[in-house]
Every structure is written in C-alpha cells, then in structure tokens.
Amino acid sequence: STNLKEVLSKKIPAHNAKIKEFRTQHNSTIVQNVTIDMIYGGMRSMKGMVTETSVLDHEEGIRFRGYSIPECQKLLPKAEGGEQPIPEAIWWLLCTGDIPTKAQADAITKDWNARAALPAHVLRLLDVLPESLHPMKQFVAAVAALNSESKFADAYTRGVPKVSYWEYAYEDSMNLLAQLPSVAAIIYSNLFRNGSVVGVVDSNKDWSANFCNLLGFNDPIFSELMRLYLVIHADHEGGNVSAHACHLVGSALSDPYLSYSAAIAGLAGPLHGLANQETLVFLSKIVADLGHGYTEDQLGDWVRKHLHSGQVVPGYGHAVLRKTDARYECQRQFALKHLPNDDLFRLVSTLYKITPNILLEQGKAKNPWPNVDAHSGVLLTHFGLTEMNYYTVLFGVSRALGCLSQLIWARGMGLPLERPKSHSTEGLIKLAAAA
Numbered sequence: 001s002t003n004l005k006e007v008l009s010k011k012i013p014a015h016n017a018k019i020k021e022f023r024t025q026h027n028s029t030i031v032q033n034v035t036i037d038m039i040y041g042g043m044r045s046m047k048g049m050v051t052e053t054s055v056l057d058h059e060e061g062i063r064f065r066g067y068s069i070p071e072c073q074k075l076l077p078k079a080e081g082g083e084q085p086i087p088e089a090i091w092w093l094l095c096t097g098d099i100p101t102k103a104q105a106d107a108i109t110k111d112w113n114a115r116a117a118l119p120a121h122v123l124r125l126l127d128v129l130p131e132s133l134h135p136m137k138q139f140v141a142a143v144a145a146l147n148s149e150s151k152f153a154d155a156y157t158r159g160v161p162k163v164s165y166w167e168y169a170y171e172d173s174m175n176l177l178a179q180l181p182s183v184a185a186i187i188y189s190n191l192f193r194n195g196s197v198v199g200v201v202d203s204n205k206d207w208s209a210n211f212c213n214l215l216g217f218n219d220p221i222f223s224e225l226m227r228l229y230l231v232i233h234a235d236h237e238g239g240n241v242s243a244h245a246c247h248l249v250g251s252a253l254s255d256p257y258l259s260y261s262a263a264i265a266g267l268a269g270p271l272h273g274l275a276n277q278e279t280l281v282f283l284s285k286i287v288a289d290l291g292h293g294y295t296e297d298q299l300g301d302w303v304r305k306h307l308h309s310g311q312v313v314p315g316y317g318h319a320v321l322r323k324t325d326a327r328y329e330c331q332r333q334f335a336l337k338h339l340p341n342d343d344l345f346r347l348v349s350t351l352y353k354i355t356p357n358i359l360l361e362q363g364k365a366k367n368p369w370p371n372v373d374a375h376s377g378v379l380l381t382h383f384g385l386t387e388m389n390y391y392t393v394l395f396g397v398s399r400a401l402g403c404l405s406q407l408i409w410a411r412g413m414g415l416p417l418e419r420p421k422s423h424s425t426e427g428l429i430k431l432a433a434a435a
C-alpha cells in the first residue's frame with residue numbers, strides 16, 4: 001500500500017503483541033546497575049528509554065531502523081535525476097522500518113503538499129515577532145501556536161479510546177511536517193529578506209525542493225544538499241535533548257505541536273543544535289584573524305588559544321559517539337564532490353586534521369572527533385545561505401522527522417507518562433551508605 005496510515009495500522013498491533021510477549025518473559029530482567037556517577041552525570045549511558053526509530057552506535061554512528069547513512073543513501077528513493085535520498089523516504093522508513101518504494105515516498109510528497117497551508121493566526125504571529133528574536137525562538141513560538149489545529153488535542157477532549165491516540169498523533173505529525181517548511185521560510189524572509197513574499201508550495205515538487213524554493217533558492221544542487229541535510233539530521237536515537245524533550249512532553253499527552261516545540265526549544269541550546277551556528281562563528285573568527293593563508297601550526301595555535309580561554313571547539317565531541325560522526329563524513333563527501341576548492345571547506349578539512357590531536361592533548365573531551373555540526377554551515381554558506389543564526393532552524397525542520405515518527409509509535413505502543421525518580425544529595429548519600 002502507498003497509504004502510510006494503513007501500513008501503520010497493521011504494524012502497530014503486531015509490534016505491541018511482540019512487546020507483550022517479551023515483557024511477560026522479561027519484565028523483571030535486570031539490564032544494568034545505576035551508579036551515582038550516572039545520576040550526577042546527566043544519565044550518560046543509563047539505559048532508560050525505548051526508541052524504535054533509530055539507534056546510535058558509539059563507533060559507527062546512527063542507524064535509522066537498522067540502516068546506516070551510506071545504506072540509506074544507496075537504498076532510499078531519490079528525486080528525479082538526484083543522488084541523495086528524499087526526506088519523505090526516511091520518514092516512511094522511520095515510521096515503518098521498511099525501505100519505501102518510489103511510489104510510497106511519492107505518496108508522502110503528495111500528502112504533505114496537500115497539507116501545507118498555515119492558519120492565519122500563525123502568519124500574523126510571525127509578522128509581529130521582533131527582528132531581535134532569534135529565528136529558533138520564533139520557530140518554537142510558531143510551532144506551539146500551530147497547536148490550535150491539533151486533531152490529537154481535540155480527540156482527547158472528545159474522549160476517544162486510548163488505542164486510537166496514535167491515529168491523531170499521526171494526523172498532527174503529517175500536518176506539522178507539511179507546514180514546517182513554510183513556517184521556516186517565513187521566518188527567513190521576515191528576518192533576512194525584508195519580509196518579501198514567500199511563494200506557495202508547488203504540488204509537483206518534493207518537500208526539499210519546495211523548501212528551497214520557499215527560501216528563495218533555485219539551484220538544483222542546493223536542493224540535493226537540502227535533501228541530504230534533512231535526511232541526516234532526522235534522528236539520533238531517543239536520549240538526545242530534542243528527542244527526549246519531545247518524548248517527555250508527549251508522554252503527558254500534550255499534542256504533537258506542543259511536544260515538538262519543546263524539542264526545538266532544546267535544539268536551540270549551544271551544546272545541542274545551536275552548535276552548527278557556533279561553528280560558523282568560530283570559523284569566521286579564524287578567517288578574521290588568520291585569513292586563508294594560514295599554516296597548520298598557526299591554526300593549531302589559534303585553536304589552543306581558544307581552548308585556553310575556556311571555550312569549547314564547536315562541532316567537536318559528542319555525548320555518545322567516539323569516532324568521526326557518519327553525518328560529518330557524508331557531508332565531507334558532498335563537499336569533495338561539489339565544492340572541493342571552497343576556502344571554508346579547506347579550513348574545515350585542515351581543522352579535521354589538527355583538532356582531534358589538540359583535544360586529546362588537552363585531555364578532557366571523551367571524543368575528540370567532529371560531529372555533524374562541524375560541517376553543515378560550510379555547505380550552506382557555499383550555496384549562499386550565509387545567515388548562520390538561521391542554521392538551527394533547518395536542523396529543526398529535519399529533526400521533526402525523527403521526533404514525530406517516534407511520537408506516533410509512543411502513542412501507538414501506549415507508552416506511559418515519563419516520571420523518573422529523583423533524589424536530593426542527602427538522599428543519595430543515604431542510599432550509597434546502605435548499598
């Protein structure tokens with residue numbers, strides 16, 4: 001079938017039957033001991049959530065429903081004449097666990113294009129927000145305000161049975177995904193193009209090509225970059241700040257709009273999604289100080305000085321990964337193909353050569369290798385999207401694919417309100433003494 005909802009209506013009960021059997025056998029099985037270090041350490045490596053859509057391996061990187069990024073690039077349907085998978089295809093994969101056919105991916109395109117219109121109050125809201133309000137914060141506000149349209153909230157108020165919650169989460173998620181490019185493009189136009197009119201969604205174009213056109217970019221290679229960008233940022237298992245925030249808020253049966261606005265509020269933090277903006281600021285400072293005629297030694301001294309001033313190297317390190325991020329690597333491949341002589345790409349490549357050793361020498365970061373955010377800004381800048389404080393909005397458009405597919409499943413699986421136990425330090429001292 002090319003009808004995603006119909007496919008899910010079969011998959012969800014089958015998966016629930018599997019979970020029921022598994023839990024009957026293993027509900028009391030112990031999988032880990034929790035240490036005091038984990039409790040104070042931001043719950044690093046504590047196994048505490050179930051997320052079906054993707055799993056992160058600390059060495060090889062993300063796998064979306066079991067498929068690595070290179071596998072997705074090879075197997076997922078592409079746009080006409082394109083080489084990169086279309087995000088509609090990863091949405092199908094994240095939702096179902098199956099590689100879609102071209103017809104299935106195209107059905108998503110058609111569905112999203114039909115759902116893209118924005119309610120008038122959101123357009124008015126975006127028009128009155130001040131220029132001084134960072135694009136990410138405008139994005140958070142607009143997504144929260146879209147909640148007036150929530151089918152989920154309406155169904156809950158009507159008292160629909162719990163087993164059908166996922167169907168309303170699905171409708172809201174599909175609507176929100178369809179609307180996100182327009183919301184993001186209006187923010188871009190208001191802040192960086194003097195509010196020039198944002199075009200309308202073209203029913204013959206895919207989600208990414210439409211998004212690029214709404215932003216005012218017509219280069220087909222930029223659309224390819226956008227497809228790659230929107231696919232690789234989609235999901236990074238469940239414990240990262242954006243995915244976890246979405247899951248947590250959704251577990252209170254807040255609707256998908258509210259849950260996703262919480263996710264992007266988290267993504268707006270400099271240790272999470274804002275790092276792609278921070279990376280470009282970092283690169284710009286290097287260029288301002290050294291130009292493009294630096295030696296590796298000069299660059300190394302600059303990075304050391306930056307670290308000694310107490311700042312992090314944005315785009316390096318990760319809470320889970322311990323190798324170069326696969327998402328960095330595929331962007332590097334894209335750059336090697338399309339912009340090998342770009343000055344900023346050369347700077348990013350040289351930093352890749354020297355920064356891991358400098359971080360190792362400093363001896364603090366558990367992972368000295370680059371993450372996704374070390375690369376994305378350079379690619380966007382090359383194609384003329386130079387407004388770096390907008391970059392995290394693009395990340396936010398993409399991350400909806402992962403957060404919302406998992407949210408549909410969370411409601412389908414009937415996952416409960418999330419409510420871990422917390423203790424005061426006094427309480428932990430007593431617990432530790434008694435252990």
Ligand code: AMX
Nearest residue numbers: 271272273275312313314315316317318319364365366367
């Ligand atoms: N530059 C300098 N110091 C770093 C560093 C970096 N890139 N990465 C880690 N460190 C430091 C930490 O600040 C910490 O120092 P402290 O003990 O003085 O507080 C120490 O190394 C240990 O940190 P860690 O266990 O290796 O990392 P973490 O799990 O606590 O944090 C992360 C992970 C990503 C927040 C961190 O590596 C960082 O701040 N990186 C730069 C920001 C960045 O690129 N964020 C994007 C991550 C990907 C994403 O979500 N989009």
